[in-house]
Amino acid sequence: MRTLDFRTEGTPHGFIRRMVSPGDLGERLKPFVFLDQVNGPLKPGTGFGFHPHSGIATLTYQRGADVAYEDTAGQKGTVASTGLEWMRAGGGTWHQGKLFPLDQGFTGFQLWLALPPGVEDGPAEGIYVPPAQVPQVGNVRVLLGTYGGVTNPIPAPSPVTYLDVELAADEAWRYEPAVDETIAWTFVYRGRARVCGEVVENELVILDASNGAFDIVADGPARVLVGVGKKHDHPLVLGSHSVHTNPTSLARGQSNIRAIGEGLRRDGRM
Numbered sequence: 001m002r003t004l005d006f007r008t009e010g011t012p013h014g015f016i017r018r019m020v021s022p023g024d025l026g027e028r029l030k031p032f033v034f035l036d037q038v039n040g041p042l043k044p045g046t047g048f049g050f051h052p053h054s055g056i057a058t059l060t061y062q063r064g065a066d067v068a069y070e071d072t073a074g075q076k077g078t079v080a081s082t083g084l085e086w087m088r089a090g091g092g093t094w095h096q097g098k099l100f101p102l103d104q105g106f107t108g109f110q111l112w113l114a115l116p117p118g119v120e121d122g123p124a125e126g127i128y129v130p131p132a133q134v135p136q137v138g139n140v141r142v143l144l145g146t147y148g149g150v151t152n153p154i155p156a157p158s159p160v161t162y163l164d165v166e167l168a169a170d171e172a173w174r175y176e177p178a179v180d181e182t183i184a185w186t187f188v189y190r191g192r193a194r195v196c197g198e199v200v201e202n203e204l205v206i207l208d209a210s211n212g213a214f215d216i217v218a219d220g221p222a223r224v225l226v227g228v229g230k231k232h233d234h235p236l237v238l239g240s241h242s243v244h245t246n247p248t249s250l251a252r253g254q255s256n257i258r259a260i261g262e263g264l265r266r267d268g269r270m
Helices: 247-266
Strands: 004-008 011-013 016-020 032-039 046-053 056-063 065-071 076-079 084-088 093-101 107-114 125-129 140-144 160-167 172-175 183-195 198-207 214-218 222-229 237-239 242-244
Touching: 032 056, 032 183, 046 065, 046 247, 056 065, 056 093, 056 140, 065 084, 065 125, 076 125, 084 093, 093 247, 160 214, 214 222, 237 247, 242 247
Parallel strands: none
Antiparallel strands: 004 198, 011 016, 016 032, 032 107, 046 093, 056 084, 056 107, 065 076, 065 093, 084 125, 140 160, 160 222, 172 214, 183 198, 183 214, 183 222, 237 242
């Protein structure tokens, strides 16, 4: 059975709590290189104006808030609460998002995934998944990848599974990784649960690097994010809003996002 290697309550940054960033835990968890949590209450329309990315994919998942989005690929609209906003930045893109809470107790997450060589320089892709199209297997929402025989409609750029697991009091849940799924983490963001036998509450924990099974047992009603995947066997070459596998791709991506940004300014969009 797995054991816990590390645990963190994250770092507050205004209305967000940073759980993982590329310069710290991202190196241990890659391809999972970034995770932010947002908690209410917030004024409707709070969010992030146009900002760039390259070399990564972002997945935004809000519970209890709708997200108004716009990207430089020409897409614009609203993802309802519990839907998904996927932006594969590739060689460079810009997007923006604003939150419209449905209740004051909402919470949400933005995850970044490092992209493999080739894909990191490719075209941008935006996919917006309404709540009814997010697969549900019993008490598990499949946010990315495959679980329980169902596959999320977003094409994951590398072998990863990302789940939101809801547990009743004293309910036990087990994950059996594939042979190459040696990266695993959990975030008990509601309630309290025992992960690999250790009590976890309002914390993200990293499991040891193996492919053993792991158990989560709720002490009361709980919700837990779970991420598992195959290790990203490439360096993390970092820039502002960008993560690449090599300096050449980083320079190309930053050049592309500068050019897109100049276009947005010329058009008066920021």
